[in-house]
Amino acid sequence: MIQIQAPFTEEKVRGLKVGDMVEISGVVFTGRDAVHKWLHEGNDPPVSFKDSIIYHCGPVVLKKKGKWVVTAAGPTTSTREEPYQAGIIERLGVRAVIGKGGMGEKTRLACQKFGCVYLHAVGGAAQVLAEAIEEVENVYGLEQFGSPEAIWQLRVKNFPVVVTIDSHGNSLHKDIEAHSGKVLGELFTAISEKKAASK
């Protein structure tokens, strides 16, 4: 297990490789569909995203005794941000993206070129991930984007993820898709041969 402290630096990010199991501590910013589209349109974030971590997450946040408390905070599917992510990494200097389900070629290439990583959280693990959030430090765009879509500035501790796209051009998603595709082809051949033999 690798422990890593945010904010990231290019050096820290370049030290990570596909398959690494990592626990993150420090600040992360949530951002999902509306925020990505808005940033893609050329708007500047309300707080600097340089060396930051963006988390694809629409948390459930309640106000208790005047303080924001996150009650559920699992990742959402990242591929929806594929059209925007590469540009945002380049323009704003984002160092890590947390989500689930992986991302495509554009993001993989941007990670390689600009020094960024994609970190895969465990989908559905809403309670474990909410426990890893120590504090809501701030919220931006609550009125503009609504609660699940707003930019929540969260302080996390030992937030568990796996590096599935690194800054050296590797993607675990690409590798596993290729491997499973090859095995599937072999299984299909066996099914067809068995059928032919039974005739």
Add this chain to the structure above:
Amino acid sequence: MAFNLTSKQQKQLQESFVEVIRKTSAELPQDVVDAVLEGLEQEAKDSRGEYALKIIQKNIELAKKKSQPLCQDTGSILFYVHYPRQMCGEMLGKIIRKSVVAATKKGFLRQNSVDSLTGKNNGTNVGAGTPTLHLEPWKKDYLDVRLILKGGGCENVGGQYSLPDSRVGAGRDLAGVKKCILDAVQQAQGKGCGPGVLGVIIGGDRSTGYSASKEQFLRKMGDKNAHPELARLEEECVREANELGIGPMGFGGKTTLMGVKVAALNRVPASFFVSVSYMCWAYRRQGAQVSNKGEIRKWFY
């Protein structure tokens, strides 16, 4: 004789439905927990698959302890209810909808029902087509209530094949069906929050096939299909899908699929559909026997 529930009994019935929703959202049925633990045993020590399953195991325990939704996407609400034929179905539907509103207010369900035209969310989970209620009267004098909560991530990776399918190379036979099932697993990759379970229907039409494929999730993990050929197909599909190496959350590993449940419906000669629904590891299913006075008598899972 009609069952005229007193207003107190109606309230009791509504409370029982809220309890079914709470338990479904916060507690995985034991047969699913056992399947997850079995997967955990299969994965290599210190592997990414084991890492993911350990987090999943911890999440299952934490949600139960805190009585909170185990996944933030409390998903589609699918009710399957048998009720005494003397009971008014319209009243029952009303009570169930009210229980959904109450359970949402209590935080057992996320505000999850969105108007598809305006994008508006009225925050109650009740709207056009939501929740989904399958209500069937029967001769018995009690209710059989079953509920499935199915998240959007896994719903998005379901698929329907019209055979013959040239991309998959699937003809109109069980060998073709098997190819469709394995292809569906490959297509879903890590996107459906694996390890998952598949509900499959051979035949039917486009709507009955999908609908019945979800009903397969009412079956217990370890049960055996009464149809010997389908039982064999289920076993083979699980074994072969786990050879794909996709693993928990698509991180790689041995546990890609925990189960496959297959049934067949008649079809018209021109059509041969294979409908595949994917259920994620957050396989929320509960059921209870409820008396005609509205009290929960026992749990099924």
